Amino acid sequence: MSNDIRIKRGHTLRLKGEAEKTLIDAPRSKTFAIKPPDFHSVVPKMVLKEGAQVQAGDEIFYSKYTGEVKFTAPVSGTLKEIKRGEKRRIMEVIIEADSTDTYREFGTMDPLSADSADVKNRILESGCWAFINQRPYDIVADPKDSPKAIFVSGMNTAPLSADVEFMLQDRMEAFQVGLNALNKLTRGKVHLSVAKQKSSALKKMQNVELHEVTGPHPAANVGVQIAHVDPINMGERVWTVRPEDVAIIGELFLTGKYNAVRTVAVAGTEAENRKYFRTKIGANVADLVGTVSDDVRIISGDVLTGQKLTNGQYIGFFPNLVTLIPEGNKYRMLGWLPFTYNDIPSKSRTNLSWLFPKKKYTVDTNLHGEVRALVVTGEMEEVVPMDVFPMQLIKACMAGDIEKMESLGIYEVAPEDFALVDYVNTSKIEAQEIIRLGLDLMITEVG
Structure with a gap:
C-alpha cells in the first residue's frame, strides 16, 4: 500500500530536446576523473601517487575528517594525474583507463541475512558510501550517525531529466538488493517515492515504504518528499540515495564488485545524438556529446542545478544527465518590454507563454536582466x-x-x-x- 504525496506549488519547465529512450554503450573514455569538489565538505587525503596501478574498487583517497569514508576508482588503469587548484586543493584525480576493467573482489553477501555492521563495513570498504548523502546540509553521510530514515526518489521532474525506470529496466534485481542493504543502515524505514500516474515496476519493490507523488517540479526532489513525510528537526539525520546508486550498491552485494555504471541521458536542443548512454562514473563528456562549438553550453546535470563543462572535461559523480543548450550571448533589443518576445517560457505573465501550458521551448543561458534588490512579490x-x-x-x-x-x-x-x-x-x-x-x-x- 502506498501513501500519496500531492504537490501543488512549483513549476514544470517544458523544454525541447528530450532524449529518446534508446540505450547504447558509450565509447570507452581513455581517461576518467573523480572530482573531490563533487563531495561537499570532504577534504581528500590521497593514498596513492601518480603512476600507481589501480583496479576498479581500489581506494584512491579518503575523507580527512571521516577516515572510514573511502573514495575508490571507477575503472582500472593508471593514476595519471592529480590536478590541484588554489591552495593546492585537489580538483581532479585522473585515471588512464585500461581497455577492459579488472575489479577488486569484495565477496558476495546477502544483506537481509547479514549483520548490520557487516553491511555497513562492506559499503564503506567498496567506496559506495560516497553515494549516501545526509540531510541536513546535503553532504556525504557520517557512518557514525544513525539516521531516522532513508529516502530514495524513484522519479525525476527536472527539465529534460532522465527516466528512472528506463535507466533501471535491466537492473531491477540489483536495485531491490540495494534497498535491502539500506534497510540495515537505519533504525527507521526506507522510503521510495514514484510517480503516481505511471505504471511502474518500482512500485513492486519490497522492504520499503512506498509513496506515490503527483505535482509539478520540484515534486521529485527528495527534500520536498522528506518535508511531506518525515520532516527533519534539529539534531536529527535523514540519509538519501539516488536510484541508480542504489543499484550499484545492490550489485556490490550480488557480485562482490564495485561496478560504477552510470547511465547518462544526453538531451537539449544542441545535442546531435539525444539518447541514453551507458558508461562509467567520471567519463569524459566528449565521448558522450562529441565536439561542440563555443556557442553551446554543456551542462553536467539539468539546466536548473547542473554545472558548466567544457570540451574534454569530465561528467560529475552523481548526474544522470548531460544537457546542451545555446549560449545566451545575443542581445535582445527592448527585451524588457512585456510581450516583446514570446518564445521565452515564463512563470509570470510578462509574455504569452502562460496561454500555452503544454508548449515546449528552446532556451539559452541568458538571464534577461541584471541583479536587483530583493522585492516582496510572492514569486x-x-x-x-x-x-x-x-x-x-x-x-x-x-x-x-x-x-x-x-x-x-x-x-x-x-x-x-x-x-x-x-x-x-x-x-x-x-x-x-x-x-x-x-x-x-x-x-x-x-x-
Missing part, C-alpha cells in the same frame, strides 16, 4: 512546496543569522530546493549559492 513562495519562508531564509543566510536560519527551516533544505527560485525571482539572485553558503556556516558553527 518564491509559489515554487517552494516546503514549510519554509524562502525569501526570509535567503535573507537570514545572507546576514549569517544562525538563530533565524534555524527557525526558518535551514535544516530541511538543500540548494536544489531553491533552483526554481533562481528561475522565477525578479531579483536575479543566485539563491542556490546563498543557501549553500548558509548551510556551510551551519556546519561550521553548529555541526
Whole structure:
C-alpha cells in the first residue's frame, strides 16, 4: 500500500530536446576523473601517487575528517594525474583507463541475512558510501550517525531529466538488493517515492515504504518528499540515495564488485545524438556529446542545478544527465518590454507563454536582466512546496543569522530546493549559492 504525496506549488519547465529512450554503450573514455569538489565538505587525503596501478574498487583517497569514508576508482588503469587548484586543493584525480576493467573482489553477501555492521563495513570498504548523502546540509553521510530514515526518489521532474525506470529496466534485481542493504543502515524505514500516474515496476519493490507523488517540479526532489513525510528537526539525520546508486550498491552485494555504471541521458536542443548512454562514473563528456562549438553550453546535470563543462572535461559523480543548450550571448533589443518576445517560457505573465501550458521551448543561458534588490512579490513562495519562508531564509543566510536560519527551516533544505527560485525571482539572485553558503556556516558553527 502506498501513501500519496500531492504537490501543488512549483513549476514544470517544458523544454525541447528530450532524449529518446534508446540505450547504447558509450565509447570507452581513455581517461576518467573523480572530482573531490563533487563531495561537499570532504577534504581528500590521497593514498596513492601518480603512476600507481589501480583496479576498479581500489581506494584512491579518503575523507580527512571521516577516515572510514573511502573514495575508490571507477575503472582500472593508471593514476595519471592529480590536478590541484588554489591552495593546492585537489580538483581532479585522473585515471588512464585500461581497455577492459579488472575489479577488486569484495565477496558476495546477502544483506537481509547479514549483520548490520557487516553491511555497513562492506559499503564503506567498496567506496559506495560516497553515494549516501545526509540531510541536513546535503553532504556525504557520517557512518557514525544513525539516521531516522532513508529516502530514495524513484522519479525525476527536472527539465529534460532522465527516466528512472528506463535507466533501471535491466537492473531491477540489483536495485531491490540495494534497498535491502539500506534497510540495515537505519533504525527507521526506507522510503521510495514514484510517480503516481505511471505504471511502474518500482512500485513492486519490497522492504520499503512506498509513496506515490503527483505535482509539478520540484515534486521529485527528495527534500520536498522528506518535508511531506518525515520532516527533519534539529539534531536529527535523514540519509538519501539516488536510484541508480542504489543499484550499484545492490550489485556490490550480488557480485562482490564495485561496478560504477552510470547511465547518462544526453538531451537539449544542441545535442546531435539525444539518447541514453551507458558508461562509467567520471567519463569524459566528449565521448558522450562529441565536439561542440563555443556557442553551446554543456551542462553536467539539468539546466536548473547542473554545472558548466567544457570540451574534454569530465561528467560529475552523481548526474544522470548531460544537457546542451545555446549560449545566451545575443542581445535582445527592448527585451524588457512585456510581450516583446514570446518564445521565452515564463512563470509570470510578462509574455504569452502562460496561454500555452503544454508548449515546449528552446532556451539559452541568458538571464534577461541584471541583479536587483530583493522585492516582496510572492514569486518564491509559489515554487517552494516546503514549510519554509524562502525569501526570509535567503535573507537570514545572507546576514549569517544562525538563530533565524534555524527557525526558518535551514535544516530541511538543500540548494536544489531553491533552483526554481533562481528561475522565477525578479531579483536575479543566485539563491542556490546563498543557501549553500548558509548551510556551510551551519556546519561550521553548529555541526
